[in-house]
Amino acid sequence: MRHGRILTKNKGQAMVLSLILMSFSLMVVIFSFNVSQLNLNSSKLQNTADNTAYSIATIAARDFNFKAYTNRASVANQVAVAQMVGLSSWFNMTDKFAKNACDFLCWVPYLGQVLSGIESAVGAINSVAQPVFEALIYAEDIILQALSASQQIVHYAGLVSTVITAGDIVKANDPRAKLDLLQNPQMLGDIKNLWIDFQKRHSRSNQKPNQRGTNQFQDFLTVSLDSRDSFSKSRSYKLGFPWSLSLFPLRWKTHKTGGSELISNGNYQAETWTSMDTISFHLSKFRCSWSGCRWRSYRETPLGWGATRSDDRANIRRVGNNNSWGSSRDTNNSASRYAAYDQETRGDYNGVQPFYGLSNAAQSKNTTENIAVVVSKSQNNIRTSSTVDVGKDNTNPAINEEMLGDRLTALATAQVYYSRPYDLMISSAAWRRSDSRHEYGNLYNPFWQTRLSDSTNSERNIVLALTRFL
Numbered sequence: 380m381r382h383g384r385i386l387t388k389n390k391g392q393a394m395v396l397s398l399i400l401m402s403f404s405l406m407v408v409i410f411s412f413n414v415s416q417l418n419l420n421s422s423k424l425q426n427t428a429d430n431t432a433y434s435i436a437t438i439a440a441r442d443f444n445f446k447a448y449t450n451r452a453s454v455a456n457q458v459a460v461a462q463m464v465g466l467s468s469w470f471n472m473t474d475k476f477a478k479n480a481c482d483f484l485c486w487v488p489y490l491g492q493v494l495s496g497i498e499s500a501v502g503a504i505n506s507v508a509q510p511v512f513e514a515l516i517y518a519e520d521i522i523l524q525a526l527s528a529s530q531q532i533v534h535y536a537g538l539v540s541t542v543i544t545a546g547d548i549v550k551a552n553d554p555r556a557k558l559d560l561l562q563n564p565q566m567l568g569d570i571k572n573l574w575i576d577f578q579k580r581h582s583r584s585n586q587k588p589n590q591r592g593t594n595q596f597q598d599f600l601t602v603s604l605d606s607r608d609s610f611s612k613s614r615s616y617k618l619g620f621p622w623s624l625s626l627f628p629l630r631w632k633t634h635k636t637g638g639s640e641l642i643s644n645g646n647y648q649a650e651t652w653t654s655m656d657t658i659s660f661h662l663s664k665f666r667c668s669w670s671g672c673r674w675r676s677y678r679e680t681p682l683g684w685g686a687t688r689s690d691d692r693a694n695i696r697r698v699g700n701n702n703s704w705g706s707s708r709d710t711n712n713s714a715s716r717y718a719a720y721d722q723e724t725r726g727d728y729n730g731v732q733p734f735y736g737l738s739n740a741a742q743s744k745n746t747t748e749n750i751a752v753v754v755s756k757s758q759n760n761i762r763t764s765s766t767v768d769v770g771k772d773n774t775n776p777a778i779n780e781e782m783l784g785d786r787l788t789a790l791a792t793a794q795v796y797y798s799r800p801y802d803l804m805i806s807s808a809a810w811r812r813s814d815s816r817h818e819y820g821n822l823y824n825p826f827w828q829t830r831l832s833d834s835t836n837s838e839r840n841i842v843l844a845l846t847r848f849l
Contacts, residue, residue, distance in 0.1 A: 420787055424756055427552040428791035429831060432752040434548050435541055435566075436793035436829040439573045439747070442537045443795065444825035446578075446735045449526045450599075451823060453734060456526070457603040457652075460519045460689055460728060461611040461639040464654040467512040467687035467725050468718070469614070469637065472656035474505040475721075476683025509725065516689055516726025527732035531580065534735060538574040542567070549754055556756045562788070562845050565751040565838060572748055573795070577741045578822070582733035584647055595736045600650070602823065603731070604641055611639040614656070615705035628665040632677070633658065636715075638705035641731075642693040649730025651693035655686040655704035657714035681714035686721060689728035695719045736822045745820045749792040751838050755846075756787045790842050792834040799826050 477498040485491035485498075545566070549558045560567065579595075586594035615636040617623055622633035637656035644651060661677035686695050696719040701709035708715045737744075797820030799811075812818060820827070 420756065421789070423553055424556055424754055424787055424789040425791065427549055427556050428752050428754040428789040429793075430552055431545050431548045431558065431754060432750055432791040432793040433829060433831060435545055435570070435750050435752065436747075436795050438537055438541055438544065439750075440795045440827040440829045442533060442574075443578070443822060443827040445533055446530055446822045447825040447827070449530050450734055450736070453523055453526050453732065454599075454603050454606050454823075456519050456522050457641070457731065458606050458608065458611060460516055460652050460726075461607055461641070461654070463512045463516045463519065464652045464687045464689050464725060465611050465614070465637070465639040465656075467509060467723065468654040468656045468685040470505045470508050470512075471685025471687065471721075471723065472637070472658065472683045472718075473685075474501050475685060476658060477501040479682060509723075512687075513725040516728060520726065520728050523732050524729065527734060530735050531733075534574065534580075538570070541570050541574075545752065553754075553756070556754050558752075558754055562753045562755060562842070563751075564845075565841060566753070569748060569750040573750070577738060577747055578735055579738040580733050581736050583649075583731070587739060595739075596731070599731060599734060599736070600641060600643070607639065613638045613705040615707070615710065622660075629662065630665070631660065631662045633660050633682070634710050636705045636707040636710045638703070638707070640699060640703050642698045644692045644730075648692060649690075649728075651730070652689040652728060653686070653693055653695055653698070653704075654688075655695065655707050655715060655718050656684065657681070657707050657711040657718055658683045659711040659714045679711065679713045681711065681717055684711075684714045684718035684721065685723075686718040687723050687725050689724075689726050691724050695722045737820060741820070743819050745798070746794050746796040749794060749832055749834065749838065751790065751792045751834065751842075753842050753845075754789050754791075786846070788842065788846050790834055790839060792832045792838065794830055794832045795827055796830060797821070797827055799824075 477494075481491070481494045481498040485494050542560075546558045549556050581595045581599070583596050586596050588594055615634070615638065618633040618635060624631060635656075635658045637654070639652060639654040642651045642653050658681075660680040660682055662680070663677045665672065688695060696716075699708070704715075707718070797818075799818065818824070
């Protein structure tokens, strides 16, 4: 009987121990469940914030690259206008040359018939070509205005849609997460910086000098002039034998000159593309006088000339210098005067259109500031033991996973940066700069890319303060 009582007492002690161990095991399971749920939701929320920040930066990078493409397209179409006015003046010069040749030599038997036929053919071609050039200049001007308008449309569409798109991205990644604008004053400020402070729409009337002492509108004019093809830039040369020959005591040479120039008409007046082509015969004699014997200066005989402008704002007689239009005035001065008096107007060009470029404050930069995005999820939307009725508060182990502001919060930052594609530069020299110099960010080359970045202490402190007090 005594032995049996002892066994019964031992069984009661084991039951108490078992209940304690089972309670402890249950708490361990609950804590493990809470930790796993918090880790899972934290990772998912951080991925959501990363995707949102990266997407906003990607929208900005695409906006920058679109503007770079359209700026390059605008430069190409500016050069096309230069080519059209150049062809117009070249055809006019050729037509005038044929007429002058016929006026002087059409009386010669046989030769006159040939020259008369050439004059008629050249005149017919020119009469057909000139309206074509004029129509193309009109078309190019419409294209330039459309490119400028498309930049502005895309700019404001990107600015307005970024916040909406960010919210959609959050919902697509985690329907229970939230992009609270009260928690995102940094994001709103960063979006403003991307679309308003980092870039600017430049026109001839709103310019301030940059670090080089010029302004970006002037820089665009320089880029357009530097992008001219060899025909538009200068088509000046000396003709060979028999047009140029030295036969003592005479020496003669024949110079063909020409080129296209973009003329500025003042701060508030649109620019004008102008072109001039001349050809002249220069004769020199070897003579002796009291000062000695030498070749005396050449005498110019104009043979042909032509000048065209894209609109009537610039008068070729009053603009340009001796280096303009392939040094026409310096080489063929008389023919250049005739060309200026006979200038023609083709089209109704409206000048260089406003375009988007980096602001003066963003010059010599390759990266934007951080784009900070805060995504949160209410504690009630996280499946932990705190959302399940497992007992009174003093027995609920979930009390240890209470969250700041009763929500889980994630911060992510991203940047837009400018970089040439080094992998392509290694495989092909066409992607490298010919001068091997460092290239800062710009809106002429579409090399803007996106990356996630490290958040700063100030960004983290702002998020912490907002989460605590909101």
